[in-house]
Amino acid sequence: MSEALRILPGTVADLNEVMVTMAEAFDPRFGEAWTAAQCRGMLGTPGLWLILARHGDEPAGFALARVVVDEAELLLIAVRPSARRLGTGSALVGEIARIAAANGARRLMLEMRDGNPAARLYSAAGFAEIGRRPGYYTGREKERFDAITLGRSLDN
Structure with missing residues (x-):
């Protein structure tokens, strides 16, 4: 993936691309991927x-977020393994933050499973842990994982 990274708006017409990316990006043992029906409904x-996110014409990742009043939430983000370590995740988080601020959000929140390797990405993007829900997630083998709530200011 040597072509320039582009970040584009997506619609329900891009749902197949989103689902393929999600299948590649999320380890099924944690049960974090959403279904097509969940995505379509949202x-x-x-x-x-x-x-x-696209490198040339190749799908590289996606992010789904929302703003409610003055707070934004990054609901879902996925980067294909072939597009990792190329700035794809950082570009998606940066664009979500930009859009959220432009829509009146003063804070950007997200929740992730404890042990998620994306924690490095979020830390580099200015997120800090603000809460924890012990045993919130249940993995495929019935193991329990804490949910970690992260937040960052959008006031700049």
């Missing part, structure tokens, strides 16, 4: 948007 929600 895409009609007011204040919600989808962005796509």
